[in-house]
Amino acid sequence: MDKENVLTIFDKYITNNIIPDSTGQLNDVAIMGIGNEQTVNVDFFVSIFGDAEATYDSLCSIDAGEKGYKDFFDLCKTEGILV
């Protein structure tokens, strides 16, 4: 599941934001809301789940109860975004 897949599948949770980097340069960054007022950079999400398939079980297996995304994936399954 590459970045394009993530941007397509989780489109309803993603916004583009202007965020400064460490040098003060402002960049257009794709940010995904994962519930509970938490957000994650899409690039970071891909770095963790890039090896997963776009399925609920595959994503949850990589989360392994250690990465904190179980509730978000449950929400996506409920809404029919993940099967």
Place this chain on the structure above:
Amino acid sequence: MNVIINDEASKPITSANPLPVTDSTAQALIGEAQATPTANTVLGRLKALLTGIVLAAGTNLIGKVGIDQTTPGTTNKVVADINGVTLVSGKVPVDLTLTGDTSLAASVEAQGKDTEAADVTGKPVTIGYKNATGKATGVTPTNALPVALYGSKYKQHTFNFDNIYAFNALPASVGFFGETASTEFLSWAGVTLLDITHLSNISFEVKNTLDIAVTISAALQRTPILSSEAAYLTLVAPEVLAAGATKTYTSASYAGLGNGNYGGHGLYVAVQKLINVQATSGAVRIIMSGK
């Protein structure tokens, strides 16, 4: 004594023999005083001379000279210049370079600084955030004026929890700024006390760049007036912050603690990770802001 004047014929000049009042020969040579004197007479020559006269160039002043400017640049073209720069097509070049006292620049204020300016209906200035290539983003056209915003009135501190994965056991000591964390927080893997003296409207952003989830909790430390009052007010009950996730916590309901009667002077932020789960990279960063 009588003086007798004779004429050419030696006849006395009398009333019966007066002096001749016209001389046809002289008249012919001098010319008659008329609009068109006869050619080759004195008057005729004078007129011809004055009609064709050309004044030679010289340095003598000859008095005021007028220029016909009925149609400037057509019938009598006049070209002027300023410091060697020729003025053409009605344009006047102006050098606005400040020299000498440059305080003038500080005195220049844009229209509308303190009062509302007139509506812009023609080509208003469009501004947008500056992107990596220096173009404005989020607006059209992209070559609009890019703007980068820096700074704020907020006091900001950044604290890093680098290498948090090293804390698999209780820290030996959690004293910060000469204070000791509450017993509740002693069971957490990482804890820090942020100085919020003289701050109000506190907020803090927690950014977890670890590849594992952590649990966050935060409490305000204060100096109770009554012995029955708690020394800590919980701001954030323990909650999981996912790997790579960012969340901003605000304490609006506790605004003024930094300067209020409670004498609040510390913000504890505790971070816990799952036992026996090791992160391979990243850190937990806490950026606190307050007025």
